[in-house]
Amino acid sequence: MLNVHSFESLGTYDGPGIRLVVFLQGCAFKCLYCANPDTISFKGGTPTLNDDILQMARNQRPFFGKLGGVTVSGGEPLWQAKDLADLFEMLKKDGFNTCIDTNGNVFNDDVKRLVKSTDLVLLDIKHINEEWHKTITGTVNKTTLRFAEHLKEENIRTWLRYVLVPGYSDQPEYLHEMGEYFKEYDNIEKLEIQPYHKLGVHKYDHLKMEYKLHDVPENTLEQLETAKDILSNYFKEVIIN
Numbered sequence: 001m002l003n004v005h006s007f008e009s010l011g012t013y014d015g016p017g018i019r020l021v022v023f024l025q026g027c028a029f030k031c032l033y034c035a036n037p038d039t040i041s042f043k044g045g046t047p048t049l050n051d052d053i054l055q056m057a058r059n060q061r062p063f064f065g066k067l068g069g070v071t072v073s074g075g076e077p078l079w080q081a082k083d084l085a086d087l088f089e090m091l092k093k094d095g096f097n098t099c100i101d102t103n104g105n106v107f108n109d110d111v112k113r114l115v116k117s118t119d120l121v122l123l124d125i126k127h128i129n130e131e132w133h134k135t136i137t138g139t140v141n142k143t144t145l146r147f148a149e150h151l152k153e154e155n156i157r158t159w160l161r162y163v164l165v166p167g168y169s170d171q172p173e174y175l176h177e178m179g180e181y182f183k184e185y186d187n188i189e190k191l192e193i194q195p196y197h198k199l200g201v202h203k204y205d206h207l208k209m210e211y212k213l214h215d216v217p218e219n220t221l222e223q224l225e226t227a228k229d230i231l232s233n234y235f236k237e238v239i240i241n
């Protein structure tokens, strides 16, 4: 049983091919730019049987083609790693491609079991510097980096995702530092730069939450290209998503 926020059918953004995307409820980060603040609270969501999610995947299988499959995102899926591992084992038995989109902020035996039946991890790195990470998310990046190390040890296919926020996560020295940190990670196939946007801002008023980045402008093309040039020194492939 998983506590689900929502589903997206025919998703093309979270992993390869066409996918069923399952958004789970609850996240311990409080990213300043979170576009889905309604997924952060651990209250709410809809308890959903793994069998029902498996059946949804079966119904959508004709659309998945060779590359597609099921992605579980959030919120933060690793908080429900035990039940999610059960689901992924069921999905793998049925021949589905499995993917998690995670901030990597939980690391325990359930998470270790989960990654064994995960084909691809989309790992969100918020910042390589601990203080900046705290500023952006409210917490440190130690567990995320330990989780990343485990993915390397287990040779799990990984794509990094990095939101480029002007003035917060686009400092050239830290982009170099992140590249240096991960350059020996052979399991990382690519890094996706995600431009900063304000698409979720309207939800903050509704939730009576404060959006603190009103004054931060969206990226210029030049800022995105500069970041891409720096990161391309370290990663096999860098794309602007």
Ligand code: SF4
Pocket (backbone or CB within 6 Å): 027, 028, 029, 030, 031, 033, 034, 035, 036, 037, 039, 040, 074, 075, 076, 103
């Ligand atoms: S990790 Fe994702 S869901 Fe959690 S607060 Fe950050 S952007 Fe929102």
